[in-house]
Amino acid sequence: xxxxxxxxxxxxxxxxxxxxxxxxxxxxxxxxxxxxxxxxxxxxxxxxxxxxxxxxxxxxxxxxxxxxxxxxxxxxxxxxxxxxxxxxxxxxxxxxxxxxxxxxxxxxxxxxxxxxxxxxxxxxxxxxxxxxxxxxxxxxxxxxxxxxxxxxxxxxxxx
Amino acid sequence: xxxxxxxxxxxxxxxxxxxxxxxxxxxxxxxxxxxxxxxxxxxxxxxxxxxxxxxxxxxxxxxxxxxxxxxxxxxxxxxxxxxxx
Numbered sequence: 001x002x003x004x005x006x007x008x009x010x011x012x013x014x015x016x017x018x019x020x021x022x023x024x025x026x027x028x029x030x031x032x033x034x035x036x037x038x039x040x041x042x043x044x045x046x047x048x049x050x051x052x053x054x055x056x057x058x059x060x061x062x063x064x065x066x067x068x069x070x071x072x073x074x075x076x077x078x079x080x081x082x083x084x085x086x087x088x089x090x091x092x093x094x095x096x097x098x099x100x101x102x103x104x105x106x107x108x109x110x111x112x113x114x115x116x117x118x119x120x121x122x123x124x125x126x127x128x129x130x131x132x133x134x135x136x137x138x139x140x141x142x143x144x145x146x147x148x149x150x151x152x153x154x155x156x157x158x159x
Numbered sequence: 160x161x162x163x164x165x166x167x168x169x170x171x172x173x174x175x176x177x178x179x180x181x182x183x184x185x186x187x188x189x190x191x192x193x194x195x196x197x198x199x200x201x202x203x204x205x206x207x208x209x210x211x212x213x214x215x216x217x218x219x220x221x222x223x224x225x226x227x228x229x230x231x232x233x234x235x236x237x238x239x240x241x242x243x244x
Contacts, residue, residue, distance in 0.1 A: 057238070063221070125217070125238065127242050140239065142240075
């Protein structure tokens with residue numbers, strides 16, 4: 001295998017610029033043929049929510065995303081990878097998470113981005129709490145069994 | 160040796176503090192032992208750990224199962240299933 005790429009991983013309160021992140025990954029490169037980006041945004045659930053508060057485990061959040069990214073790099077021939085996850089209070093319409101996967105061909109980029117999102121959802125230490133528009137006490141968002149099932153799709157024998 | 164326990168999300172809210180240092184009594188060998196012992200420490204712990212099976216645990220910032228040994232752990236975190244992404 002050729003030289004291993006180093007993923008860019010950031011856990012931050014601030015917003016990110018999707019176009020700028022793609023440009024940073026592809027600038028000066030002539031070997032990248034495919035870039036897949038996934039952005040996850042905050043929804044208002046038909047007006048019921050005014051914000052989501054994202055709590056995270058500082059240190060482990062970066063470490064766990066790093067472990068997931070390393071697995072993606074091992075499994076797909078990626079030429080660049082950026083993962084950004086925000087924390088703190090996020091309003092509907094704002095960005096929460098970004099994955100940018102670059103490869104020579106689209107299949108690896110699509111699959112790696114899909115894998116990363118499934119694993120981020122079930123393994124990255126973040127928790128969402130709702131802020132409700134009617135002023136009532138918002139609850140913690142419950143983990144979905146469907147998300148665990150989605151992550152299970154990627155399991156390979158022996159892992 | 161004292162061990163640092165860290166709590167997140169509703170586990171933190173129900174226990175009523177984000178972290179604490181504890182001296183683990185003899186005989187607490189696995190994550191499951193730890194959860195059982197913590198649960199007996201008072202109403203707030205009982206509340207948080209009522210269904211131990213749903214509690215996720217990380218030792219030194221890595222996910223572990225409930226049968227994992229905790230010898231040598233500096234930092235043990237307890238939290239609900241994650242909902243990031």
